Amino acid sequence: MSHCAPCSPTRSSTNHIYFASTRSLCPTCKRAIDAKVVFRHGSVFLAKHCPDHGPSEVLLASSVDWYLDALSFVAPSTAPDGPLKPTRDGCPFDCGPCRLHQQQMAMPVVPITSACNLNCPVCYTVNRNIDPFFISKESFAQLLDRLGTTRRDLDIINFTGGEPTLHPELPELLRMARQAGFRRITLSTNGLNLRDEAYVRELAALDTRVVLSLDSFDDATDTALLGATTLKTKLQVLDLLEKHNVTTTILPAIAKGLNDRELPALLELVLQRKNICSLEAHPIAFTGQGGAGFDRATRITIPDLHRTFHEATHGRITEKDFVPSPLAHPLCYSIAYLLVLDGAPPTLDQGYVPFTRFLPRERVFELLSDSLYLQPRDKVEQALGDAIDEIWANPDLVPEAQRVLSTLKRLIQTLFPSSGPIALEQRQAIAERSTKAIYIHSHMDEETFDMSRILKCSIAVPEADGSSIPTCSYNILYRGRDPRFRRTG
Ligand SMILES: [Zn+2]
Structure with missing residues (x-):
């Protein structure tokens, strides 16, 4: 050339x-x-x-070893279903997806409004607050229809915005998604509107999973990241979510030198509260209305987060306890599942053991191939049974072997009772109270953009016409041109 x-x-x-x-x-x-x-x-x-x-x-x-290790996990491609865009301008300009795409959608992400009640300096999307867009029930019904005909398994859907709780018809939209057959309905929110206990009660009744953005326990850091002090409200909201037993994920955007040192405290929060099932850390992406201008000295990468967890837990969690997702490019997700041992609630120093200590990493990777989040299906029963056999044979290889054994036995009996199978939703609820997950999800920006990662993306923004755009290319290339979100003036 x-x-x-x-x-x-x-x-x-x-x-x-x-x-x-x-x-x-x-x-x-x-x-x-x-x-x-x-x-x-x-x-x-x-x-x-x-x-x-x-x-x-x-x-x-920040680690060649991690990079090569992640790439050694290879999962089969799954051809996308639904309409494919003809190749005209080449990847990534024909997204919808185009014929090059190598992955079926695993999680539709639906921005239901462009309105937001914050203006975060780290925001990696584009939103319009003046004359905002709110999806209509009719458009949403069409979108659900298309998803129903193109997806094999309606496992999970994510509602986002803007701030989705500003949509006046959100509870109705959540109900529609449930009626359409989605088992796991997640709501990404800054939580400010969840001060209203009646609203939290309603979300709980709809079995909505709340993905709460919580970045810092320090007001100055909160302001640097979000442009506001939100901590006091979020702590109240966390109590309400716990009171109403709402399954919750804590989602911090992590910026080096700002809040990376708070990862241990965020993990401790996840470990301590029964209703919080996971920590989903997003290394900051420098794109969108806020992120594009954010200080590049705060760039942080997946192995940096591994090191922080390793040090904070004195090696109870190491980089080798993480695996990629088989439903994405291996550099996009780094995932660790922790078994919560029966007994006292876990802390950073005790009460849990990573799955990878009693199952080979390849087996944990394979268990994640049905869904973005681990589901207690039959092959999980088989894997946990094999783990029990392995611990019996080699108890010295597993930390706290006896407690792991008794917890696994109790878990198998509860999830897969001998009296007959229970519903997958019920099993999922039980499993989520006996495990904790750490998901590191690395979004791309204009600088880190890698076409090979986009080709394997399964997280997509769906449209009523059946098309869907991978989220990273949507945020970087498409959303700023989307009339629903485009900022004018
Ligand atoms: Zn240029």
């Missing part, structure tokens, strides 16, 4: 190792350009060159 000669910002560096090529975006003009993955001083970088805007380079991962 004609631009080969200048396309190496690392050419002067003698200690880098070329690993792979991909397609990325120019961070300035967002055109698609060739990019190289290179290793240097144990870290992974993406280097590229735009004919108009010159060379650029960004850190992808």
